[in-house]
Amino acid sequence: MSRLRPLLPELIANFLLPWLCYRWALPQWGEVGALIASTMPPLLWSGIELLRFRRVDALSLLVLAGILLSLLAMLLGGSPRVLLMRESLLSGLFGVAFLLSLLGGKPLVFYLARATVARESDEGLRRFEQRWQEAGFRRGIRLMTLLWGCGLTLETALRAVMVSSMPVERFLLLSPLVSYGLMGVMLLLTWRGRLLLRAQAAPA
Template sequence: MKIRASFLLELVVNLALPWLAYRLAVPHWGETGGLIASAVPPVIWSVVELARFRRVDALSVLVLLGIVLSIAAMAAGGSPRMLLLRESLVSGAIGVAFLVSLVMPRPLVFYLARATVARENADGAARIDALWHARPAFASALRLMTLVWGAGLTLETALRAFMAMTWPIERFLVVSPFVSYGIYGALLLWTLWYRKSLHQRTSDTDGVTDGFAG
């Protein structure tokens, strides 16, 4: 029940309150002011979460980077529709970075997995390095995960860009969070399933694959 209540509160803060803030602010400050007001609830939520857990999670990073992009867009004379893309520009850049890393010796998921496991186990980084060299199937799995996440994040940005440029702003504010949450949720569920499948096929890597879903 506690988890469900927390999830519902997160949906209210990130879906309902931005729309309500936009509706209340537009008559007084116009579309740009409404968009800035719509960012206030998620920002406050991220600050509270940061204060509670004493760490910067992925959501906080996206929101903070989104604010920086919004300020930069305003300073450069950015239109309200460009401000709509502030979070997606960040996730899109990350998606492209994932895809570009596929041509490198080691993809980004390798470094994310190694960093995650290293925080949980003293020898975690060394074990990931050993698996990378000893098991080609393990390396292929990390490359596949990098491809899926890169493609998913890039798709999310492309869809939000299309909606931001062609839809009314109010409709975008209502629908786009469901698109983003849907894609992120699908990526997470696929990662959990694939991690379990990989763990079953690599029986001697107990504890290592647990870091992939982070």
């Protein structure tokens, strides 16, 4: 429980508060207005994180881009169900990008991991780039890229089915469980894969 406490504000901002805002705004502003109101807590949370850490992480970028897509969909006459797919469409685009990167020389996970290592030390960056010459390391990076590509694409497909078959209120309650559940599985498998790659690099 002590490890989960730091996640509670994020879960509240991205799960509970959007649903409460939707319930409050629905009688007054209609379905589209309520959906726009439900984006306000994630937007505020992203702003707070930006002020605290002076950076916008991947989740914040997804939220901000989702809100912009929502507003654009409204201007173009988008329906409430189209608005509900805003974050999932972004996830799907990222998933396809991961999968397409497997066709090139180095997949996306390699570049993301290299950027993380580069912030830690120049020596670590040098060792990381040298490890690309190892067949086991290349296979591990490609498997992680495949994992995230398939996972994000699957999330988009599941949310599309939910949008087309569920009432809006039920979707707002259940869709975060799908998203967080898949994200948790992918993070767990990524963590496991990272441990295996580190074990391969350790001297015998």
